[in-house]
Amino acid sequence: MIPFLDIKAQYQSIKGEIDAAVLGVLASGQYVLGDEVAHFEQEFAEYCNVKHAIAVNTGTSALHLALLAAGVGPGDEVITVPFTFVATVSAICYTGARPVFVDVEPVTLTMDPAEVEAKITPRTKAIVPVHLYGQMADMDAIKAIAERHGIPVIEDACQAHGAQYKGHRAGSMGLSGCFSFYPGKNLGACGEGGMVVTNDDDQAKTMRMLRDWGQEQRYHHLLKGFNYRMDAIQGAILRVKLRHxxxxxxxxxxxxxxxxxxxxxxxxxxxxxxxxxxxxxxxxxxxxxxxxxxxxxxxxxxxxxxxxxxxxxxxxxxxxxxxxxxxxxxxxxxxxxxxxxxxxxxxxxxxxxxxxxxxxxxxxxxx
Incomplete structure (x- = not known):
């Protein structure tokens, strides 16, 4: 039988590297965030050609934090597409905002920019295009609309690690970009994981606090945050996989x-x-x-x-x-x-x- 996806084959191809990375974390005693996650953040930011990468526990958490850091909250509206995995919409709902849908283009099945402007209201606080199946949406057209109205674009790049639009990496064109490292993704963890990337210093600072209980430093909670931290083992594994x-x-x-x-x-x-x-x-x-x-x-x-x-x-x-x-x-x-x-x-x-x-x-x- 032909497998639809063979995660074990990928592990076997780099087993020595993965095993060494995991054993290194176990020996370090540093199991949550820590050096391996910090190094992975730096390397993934460089891969995406952005200043900052904030590692989290899932792609859904990445979307949630990106929306919160952009100021999305109860009573707001966020424009996205209905042809996506439900997590895109769930993350919007977690903020208390209302998802507002526009249809997709018939060829790429990504957000149709021609439908976006008509859905913008005074309550619209973000636009979330989905880079579906590994292909980026029409970002120039979407960004032009967003800039006219002063609305941030948050890229759902959970299926698009390494995808490009006119030479720009997925995640690098909006205010922030969100990735999932679910095992079946192009860059998949041996468990759960996610990442937000951004060029905005303030967004990065806010998301780093939000993922770790809103702390600016230990026991100094500036924000009502979450436990969205990445495990060190996943950071180490993803560092290895990123090289491939x-x-x-x-x-x-x-x-x-x-x-x-x-x-x-x-x-x-x-x-x-x-x-x-x-x-x-x-x-x-x-x-x-x-x-x-x-x-x-x-x-x-x-x-x-x-x-x-x-x-x-x-x-x-x-x-x-x-x-x-x-x-x-x-x-x-x-x-x-x-x-x-x-x-x-x-x-x-x-x-x-x-x-x-x-x-x-x-x-x-x-x-």
């Missing part, structure tokens, strides 16, 4: 190009498009088919797993029915939710497995 991230990204991009080349011209599905001004890092390789569910069943019968990212847009989730949206409000997101199917992709994936997936899809075409 570019090679892993290029492997993903190679697999994606092969998929797209072999599937070109299909009348059954469409392949993802990398915009000309962007670098797609293919956290997910999502094709689209009007018979998505049937295609998934046929692949499963051939022993090939696939994923649905995401089958129900957030505005139609029962948990967020209180927002008052209805089916039909965001037709592009709703169509994508019915049609997207994620194929297996990970850096260590053998080329023959890509070919087997394509062969199974071709079999499905004629069956």
């Amino acid at each position: 991230l570019e090679a892993w990204t290029e492997a993903r991009r190679t697999h994606a190009r092969r998929y797209s080349s072999l599937l070109a011209g299909s009348t059954v599905l469409t392949t993802p498009v990398e915009a000309a001004d962007r670098r797609h890092v293919y956290h997910v390789y999502a094709v689209r088919s009007r018979d998505r569910d049937g295609l998934q069943r046929l692949l499963s019968a051939e022993g090939i797993p696939s994923g649905l990212h995401y089958p129900i847009p957030v505005h139609l989730q029962k948990a967020h029915a209180d927002l008052g949206y209805q089916a039909g409000d965001f037709p592009v997101s709703e169509a994508a939710a019915r049609e997207v199917l994620s194929l297996p992709i990970y850096p260590e994936m053998p080329v023959r497995h890509v070919d087997q997936v394509v062969a199974a899809l071709e079999y499905a075409y004629v069956s």
